[in-house]
Amino acid sequence: MPYLILSDIHANIEALSAVMAEAAGRFDKILCLGDLVGYGADPNAVTKWARENAAAVVRGNHDRACCARESLDDYRPAAAASAIWTNEQLSEENLAYLDRLPRGPLRYDDFDLSHGSPADEDEYVMTVMDAARLRDSLGAQVTFFGHTHLQGGFLVTRQSAKRIEPQTAIEIEADHFYLINPGSVGQPRDGDARAAYAIYSPERHLIEFCRANYDIEKAAAKVRAAGLPESLAQRLFTGT
Ligand code: ZN
Secondary structure (H helix, E strand, O other): OOEEEEOOOOOOHHHHHHHHHHHOOOOOEEEEOOOOOOOOOOHHHHHHHHHHHOOEEOOOHHHHHHOOOOOOOOOOHHHHHHHHHHHHHOOHHHHHHHHHOOOOOEEEOOEEEOOOEOOEOOOOOOOHHHHHHOHHHOOOOEEEOOOOOOOEEEEEOOOOEEEEOOOOOEEOOOOOEEEEEOOOOOOOOOOOOOEEEEEEEHHHOEEEEEEEOOOHHHHHHHHHHOOOOHHHHHHHHHOO
8 A cells, every 4th residue: 555755844834735636546545744734825625635535634833833832032033033923824624633633653554753853753864973973762763853854864873973975766675774755745954846655565565756746936925825835935946
């Protein structure tokens, strides 16, 4: 059974729609690694879509922040402004759904779903060192994570870790552990502005990294029309 693995959609319904159109017919279930909302202009549409379509979702820091459950002191001004705006926009039922999302890591079949690191949902797994340190925190051979908005991941062996570049599909080998980031659907930061996602086929021991073109102009125009910070519109074009 292939899975569509999505992370960091960030209220970008244009990017999400493009991914769903491109990946159609290639998966059985949809799994999300958090940050459904924040930054983008369509928090209600994306949350409703997740409620109706995702088989499992773990919460991200922006999902928490947009439920007004915590101080925004640690957030940059644009992120804090979008969290406040998002909280005002969200319907009662969408807020309640986001508020109930489970904290990762969440076991799904025989793999794990996490927003940040499996040791700490708010921790960024950026470097080979970060990944190597997590060796004992990995509860499954394959752990999917997000939060960094960087597609790719790490191969973790008993002794070390190695970066996995996202250009190609990778084959899961026995005796190795994998930390895999599908990239961000709605706000990529790896220099590629296209929406990022991954497809995991356990029977084929295969993870494919994919990118979809989407209507960035439209998503950015909505960000501006909502009165959200201009930087949140601009970065969509550069993927940074
Ligand atoms: Zn995010």
